[in-house]
Amino acid sequence: xxxDASASSDETIDHASEPDAVSPDDGTSGQMVENxxxxxxxxxxxxxxxxxxxxxxxxxxxxxxxALRALRGAEExxxxxxxxxxxTAERLHFPLEELSEEEDHRxxxxxxxxxxxNTWISDLVRAIRIELSATGRTAVVVPTRRRMPExxxxxxxxxxxxxxQLGVDGFxxxxxxxxxxxxxxxxxxxxxxxxxxxxxxxxxxxxVRIDDEVGQGLLVDHLVGLGHREIAHIGGVGAAVARExxxxxxxAMERHGLGEHARVDPGDxxxxxxxxxxxxxxxxxxxxxxxxxxxxxxxxxLLSAAREAGISVPEELAVAGYGNTSLASSGISxxxxxxxxxDRLGALAAQFLVERVSGLDTPARDVAVAPSIVVRRSSxxxxxxxxxxxxxxxxx
Numbered sequence: 001x002x003x004d005a006s007a008s009s010d011e012t013i014d015h016a017s018e019p020d021a022v023s024p025d026d027g028t029s030g031q032m033v034e035n036x037x038x039x040x041x042x043x044x045x046x047x048x049x050x051x052x053x054x055x056x057x058x059x060x061x062x063x064x065x066x067a068l069r070a071l072r073g074a075e076e077x078x079x080x081x082x083x084x085x086x087x088t089a090e091r092l093h094f095p096l097e098e099l100s101e102e103e104d105h106r107x108x109x110x111x112x113x114x115x116x117x118n119t120w121i122s123d124l125v126r127a128i129r130i131e132l133s134a135t136g137r138t139a140v141v142v143p144t145r146r147r148m149p150e151x152x153x154x155x156x157x158x159x160x161x162x163x164x165q166l167g168v169d170g171f172x173x174x175x176x177x178x179x180x181x182x183x184x185x186x187x188x189x190x191x192x193x194x195x196x197x198x199x200x201x202x203x204x205x206x207x208v209r210i211d212d213e214v215g216q217g218l219l220v221d222h223l224v225g226l227g228h229r230e231i232a233h234i235g236g237v238g239a240a241v242a243r244e245x246x247x248x249x250x251x252a253m254e255r256h257g258l259g260e261h262a263r264v265d266p267g268d269x270x271x272x273x274x275x276x277x278x279x280x281x282x283x284x285x286x287x288x289x290x291x292x293x294x295x296x297x298x299x300x301x302l303l304s305a306a307r308e309a310g311i312s313v314p315e316e317l318a319v320a321g322y323g324n325t326s327l328a329s330s331g332i333s334x335x336x337x338x339x340x341x342x343d344r345l346g347a348l349a350a351q352f353l354v355e356r357v358s359g360l361d362t363p364a365r366d367v368a369v370a371p372s373i374v375v376r377r378s379s380x381x382x383x384x385x386x387x388x389x390x391x392x393x394x395x396x
Contacts, residue, residue, distance in 0.1 A: 052350070132350050171187055222373060
């Protein structure tokens with residue numbers, strides 16, 4: 001999973017963890033611990049027919065880079081390792097026929113994003129590039145957000161059409177883009193796979209999504225377990241996936257019998273709006289004891305608002321983000337966050353796109369990847385104690 005956090009300060013709770021999980025190996029010692037059965041079961045559960053390079057590597061407890069070099073027969077990789085990697089690849093139905101030589105570059109994939117400010121994108125792009133490298137492809141990241149006088153936000157369809165004319169193999173879309181109908185028209189007949197996007201697009205093209213019902217459930221379970229009941233959520237604005245995440249928060253609160261305490265304050269995925277929403281929330285007549293946020297950037301804004309309001313975290317307010325980016329794991333914020341398993345999201349999406357480029361003609365596929373929660377200092381305390389009211393004493 002994608003986590004920049006130190007193992008000494010973070011506690012990871014994996015929704016789909018296996019008791020025989022393996023530790024990474026550098027690929028030079030030849031020591032491997034297999035986890036083939038659980039990986040094969042995960043593939044079956046997700047409806048996958050073929051494993052990704054990441055699946056092969058995870059099954060053997062090695063890095064994707066070592067797995068790829070072993071599949072290519074690199075001299076520095078021990079023969080035993082090469083044999084085991086090939087056997088695992090065949091067992092997990094990794095498409096060995098599409099494996100390219102290291103110098104073979106057959107095409108470019110465009111990764112379409114709304115913004116470059118969210119560090120979660122860099123986690124995904126890294127996983128995408130590793131998977132694409134197995135077939136000699138590479139990825140370029142293309143911001144598509146364009147502001148126009150007549151529209152608040154519009155997609156830069158001119159840039160997308162230029163990429164089509166340049167002959168890119170296909171497109172990967174991270175999160176929801178503005179004006180999707182125009183985007184799909186600009187993409188024309190090129191294959192498209194959505195990553196971390198809204199359920200609204202399921203069935204229109206291949207989608208690899210975060211299971212936000214699980215993610216929000218993990219956050220609420222954690223906070224309720226600490227004794228919090230007055231829990232709020234900042235989000236629900238700016239994209240369909242934000243609304244879905246807010247709905248998942250409400251559902252998790254309902255599951256705990258706290259539906260009447262489930263408060264959603266409007267906020268998008270930006271730090272500025274997170275700080276503004278947080279200021280209003282924390283200066284209101286009824287201040288919650290815990291707040292979950294639409295993403296880590298919003299959580300940073302909330303932390304700023306708490307500092308300005310003189311509210312200490314986590315003693316007076318527990319805070320949680322979403323995305324498990326470097327912002328969350330930094331020594332300053334140390335924010336509890338949902339880890340969306342970016343490595344798997346990126347690898348699956350890249351695999352789906354390569355299959356479409358290779359001619360796969362099936363109905364649109366959809367996979368919801370189960371996330372985990374990384375608990376840090378920002379939510380390490382229960383609700384603040386009730387203030388003791390002083391009795392009035394009348395003095396004659």
